[in-house]
Amino acid sequence: MSDTSGNDKNKDPGKPDDKADTPGWAGFSEKEFDALDKVSRNLMQASLKSQHLMSDVMRKAIEGDPVLPNADPFHSAPEFQEVWAKIAEQPDLMMQAQADLMKGYIDLWSNTTKRMMTSDSPTTPAISPEPGDKRWRSADWSENPVFDAIKQSYLLNQHFMMGLVGSVDGIDERTKRKVEFLTKQMTDALSPTNFALTNPDVLRATMESQGENLTRGLQNLLDDLAAGDGRLALTQTDTDGFKVGRDMATTPGKVVFQNDLMELIQYAPTTESVKARPLLIAPPWINKFYIMDLREKNSMIRWLVDQGFTVFLISWVNPGPELKDKTFEDYMHEGLFAALHAIEAATGETSVNAVGYCVAGTLLSSAMAWLEAEGQSERIASATFFAAQSDFEKAGDLLIFIDDVWLKEIERIMDSQGGVLDGRSMADTFNLLRSNDLVWSFVVNNYLLGRQPQAFDLLFWNADQTRMPKALHLWYLDNFYKNNRLAKGELELGGHTLDLGAVKTPVYIQASREDHIAPYPSVYRAARLFGGPARFMMAGSGHIAGVINHPDAKKYQYWTNDALPETVEDWIGGASEHPGSWWGDWRAWLFDRSGDDVPPRTPGDGKLKAIRKAPGRNVLVRSDAKPSKSAKPEPAA
Numbered sequence: 110m111s112d113t114s115g116n117d118k119n120k121d122p123g124k125p126d127d128k129a130d131t132p133g134w135a136g137f138s139e140k141e142f143d144a145l146d147k148v149s150r151n152l153m154q155a156s157l158k159s160q161h162l163m164s165d166v167m168r169k170a171i172e173g174d175p176v177l178p179n180a181d182p183f184h185s186a187p188e189f190q191e192v193w194a195k196i197a198e199q200p201d202l203m204m205q206a207q208a209d210l211m212k213g214y215i216d217l218w219s220n221t222t223k224r225m226m227t228s229d230s231p232t233t234p235a236i237s238p239e240p241g242d243k244r245w246r247s248a249d250w251s252e253n254p255v256f257d258a259i260k261q262s263y264l265l266n267q268h269f270m271m272g273l274v275g276s277v278d279g280i281d282e283r284t285k286r287k288v289e290f291l292t293k294q295m296t297d298a299l300s301p302t303n304f305a306l307t308n309p310d311v312l313r314a315t316m317e318s319q320g321e322n323l324t325r326g327l328q329n330l331l332d333d334l335a336a337g338d339g340r341l342a343l344t345q346t347d348t349d350g351f352k353v354g355r356d357m358a359t360t361p362g363k364v365v366f367q368n369d370l371m372e373l374i375q376y377a378p379t380t381e382s383v384k385a386r387p388l389l390i391a392p393p394w395i396n397k398f399y400i401m402d403l404r405e406k407n408s409m410i411r412w413l414v415d416q417g418f419t420v421f422l423i424s425w426v427n428p429g430p431e432l433k434d435k436t437f438e439d440y441m442h443e444g445l446f447a448a449l450h451a452i453e454a455a456t457g458e459t460s461v462n463a464v465g466y467c468v469a470g471t472l473l474s475s476a477m478a479w480l481e482a483e484g485q486s487e488r489i490a491s492a493t494f495f496a497a498q499s500d501f502e503k504a505g506d507l508l509i510f511i512d513d514v515w516l517k518e519i520e521r522i523m524d525s526q527g528g529v530l531d532g533r534s535m536a537d538t539f540n541l542l543r544s545n546d547l548v549w550s551f552v553v554n555n556y557l558l559g560r561q562p563q564a565f566d567l568l569f570w571n572a573d574q575t576r577m578p579k580a581l582h583l584w585y586l587d588n589f590y591k592n593n594r595l596a597k598g599e600l601e602l603g604g605h606t607l608d609l610g611a612v613k614t615p616v617y618i619q620a621s622r623e624d625h626i627a628p629y630p631s632v633y634r635a636a637r638l639f640g641g642p643a644r645f646m647m648a649g650s651g652h653i654a655g656v657i658n659h660p661d662a663k664k665y666q667y668w669t670n671d672a673l674p675e676t677v678e679d680w681i682g683g684a685s686e687h688p689g690s691w692w693g694d695w696r697a698w699l700f701d702r703s704g705d706d707v708p709p710r711t712p713g714d715g716k717l718k719a720i721r722k723a724p725g726r727n728v729l730v731r732s733d734a735k736p737s738k739s740a741k742p743e744p745a746a
Contacts, residue, residue: 185291192288195277206273213265217258224254236264244302244545249309256309259301267296287509294544303549303557311557318559325559333555336733342533343540343551345572350564353573354724357566358399360411362723363712364424366451370435370443372424372725373451375717376410378709380417385704386462386490387419387452391445393467394425395535397573397728400657401466403566407659409692416696418703419710421452421461423469427575427730433528435578437472437585438603445476449488455715460490462702466656467627470497471589474635475600477614478607486614491702493617493695495656496627499609499635500596501589505628506542511590516583523579530582532574532732542625567653574732596638613641617698619691620647621655633677643673644698645680648691660690667691 196203216235223232238245238260249256274289301307305315305323314322329344336342351357362376390410392398401422402410413420423444428435445463453459465473473492480486498504523530540547554560562568594600600607616639620632629647636645648655649665658665668684687694713719 185287188284188288189291191284192274192277192280195279196273198279199277202273202276202278206269206276209272210265210269213268214262217261217265221254221258224257235261236268238264242545243550244300247310253309256307259307263299263301270296283509286506290506290509294541297544297549300545300549303552305557308553308557311553314558322557322559326556329555329559329561337533340533342733343548344555344562345547345551345565346562346568347564348569348572351566351569353397353399353728357404357570358402358724358728359405360402360408360414360723362420363719364721364723364725365455365712365715365717365719366447367720367725368443368447369432370426370428370440371447372426372720372727373448374422374424374723374725375455375710375712376414376420376422376723377712378419379414380709382706383417383419383709384700385458385707386460386702387421387456387458388413388464388699388703389445389448389452389461390420390422390464391448391466391469391473392423392425393469394440395468395575395577397570397575398422398424399724399728400570400653402724403570403657407657407662409657409659412659412692417706418699419456421448421455423448424725424727425575426727427732428529428578429576430527430529433523433579436580437475437588440472440581441476441479441602445472451717455712455717456710457715460487462491462493462699463489464493464495465497466495467497467652468585470494471499471585471595473497474499474609474612474639475595475602475607477612478595478609479603479605481611481613482605482607486612489614491615491617491699493619493699494632494635495619496621496624496632496652497618497635498589498627498631499638500631501593502596502634503628503631504590505625505631507538507626508590511586516586516591519586520579520583523582528579529576530579531576535577536572536574539626576732596634609638610640612639614639615642615702616644617695618643618645619656619695620645621651622647622649623651624655626652630677633680636673637675645670645673646691646694647681647684658690658692660692663689665689667694669694 213235216233220232220235234257245251245260250260251257270292271289274285274292277285280288305311311322330341333342333344334340336344360376362374364372365375366373390398390401392401402408405411410420410422425444426432449461452461463473465471473489473494474497477486477489477492480488501508519530522534551562555562588594588600592599595607595609598606598608598610616636618632618636620627620629622629624632633645636643646667646669648658648667650658654665666686666688667690668681668686670680670684672680672683674680674683
């Protein structure tokens with residue numbers, strides 16, 4: 110017997126019906142029912158995993174896990190209140206912004222209607238993404254009128270918010286920059302690319318995999334939370350795809366000296382003669398040194414050895430709580446100066462050409478000023494700085510968060526971790542500076558598309574972070590970022606007030622045009638602080654690729670200008686552009702300061718005997734590894 114709707118009450122509603130025009134489930138085929146069942150099971154599994162995830166997060170929040178950051182770690186609420194109060198006091202600003210937003214939406218609605226009605230109707234976008242914004246690479250964001258409208262709507266709203274904050278008057282520059290940065294972070298987080306229902310790639314993957322991408326993605330999320338012990342340790346690459354010492358950091362050499370803070374590596378010569386004056390490289394202690402010896406085809410270390418330099422490199426320890434009281438001065442004496450003494454013992458040379466990368470460049474400039482005050486400036490015959498700052502007046506987005514509140518928050522986190530700042534915290538900070546590329550792209554790939562990251566050498570290195578001692582890190586942030594004491598001539602270190610203007614040592618200063626950590630305007634200011642001859646050079650690309658650009662790659666470009674005018678804008682105006690790598694320009698500068706040719710030096714043949722093979726053991730200690738009480742085997746030399 111049938112009811113008035115035509116449905117047979119005695120028929121199993123779970124079975125397909127031959128009548129395609131019958132409402133309900135009747136139009137489904139057996140294949141469609143199977144697909145629906147699979148999607149339902151996958152979504153149910155995803156739901157269960159989500160419940161587990163949320164309960165774990167809530168438990169940690171209730172327990173008050175001291176390692177987790179505060180809800181407002183940047184203490185930005187007062188700044189937001191101040192900026193938006195000022196915006197409210199400026200009705201002309203608000204009215205103009207709203208008028209621009211409304212005009213944009215009228216154009217968008219008009220264009221979208223035309224495209225929906227007539228597919229071949231030419232239209233001009235109401236707003237376009239910034240060049241290089243990779244979020245909109247999928248063709249659907251431009252070819253599909255619905256997704257194109259979603260994209261443009263988001264961009265209009267983001268432009269509206271950023272325009273208001275950027276145009277408000279009566280706010281000091283630091284506060285405005287901080288609110289602009291955080292507003293950008295929030296609007297980036299709300300991008301339609303980051304949500305399953307508004308990302309065409311995710312919708313397509315969900316349909317094609319029948320929801321398996323979402324269950325895989327949630328499992329990836331759970332794995333990352335487990336790896337971070339409740340904090341999100343976002344996986345950016347396949348960490349099993351490479352091994353340090355096998356695939357990376359493979360340039361032959363020996364560790365010839367070690368102490369609590371470092372190993373000193375001397376690399377084996379490859380030329381029939383070498384320059385008399387050794388080259389000492391101090392990498393940053395916030396990263397592993399092998400960014401300069403990543404792979405054979407782009408290794409700066411191997412290239413320098415092949416040019417005929419005797420290369421020494423400091424491999425910093427990955428410190429644990431036992432080193433929490435090590436200071437900046439300790440890193441100078443037990444790092445740079447200990448290396449100078451070791452090199453003299455190994456080669457007989459009393460002076461070196463020194464290189465400082467990033468924070469180690471700040472250490473190098475401070476050490477040079479200290480040596481000048483001690484009457485020992487000849488120990489460093491020349492200095493090269495890679496993406497290093499000595500003047501922090503224009504130190505970029507990192508600068509706007511260095512205040513007393515944030516320093517106390519960092520100290521709280523370090524105390525909860527035994528007196529060191531773990532590598533994950535540093536990685537999170539630097540990733541935040543390029544969140545679309547280094548955070549949200551992986552959120553989409555790993556959690557929404559349910560994919561595994563590919564093995565990529567640069568991201569493998571980026572994930573291999575190091576810890577930092579509390580005393581060193583807080584002193585560094587306070588004296589350089591917060592108070593800029595070195596540039597002001599106010600920094601006291603080891604019994605001396607340091608004066609960079611007194612340093613007459615020749616310096617070569619490299620900056621990168623797109624560096625977001627050490628911006629080139631900031632680096633340029635350092636070039637004018639030294640009292641001796643300074644050569645400033647700007648490379649293309651950013652903090653890493655701008656430095657590590659092997660000539661064989663034939664990538665990017667660099668700019669030179671023999672003059673050193675008052676502003677970097679004037680320097681750029683008179684600069685000449687050159688294609689490819691800047692390493693050749695630097696090599697010529699070094700050759701002029703490296704002395705005569707001498708027989709090659711084999712590591713371990715001098716007064717310092719080889720301890721173990723490069724890359725040593727410091728670089729092998731991972732911050733994310735579980736501590737082991739067993740003694741480490743001593744690698745053979």
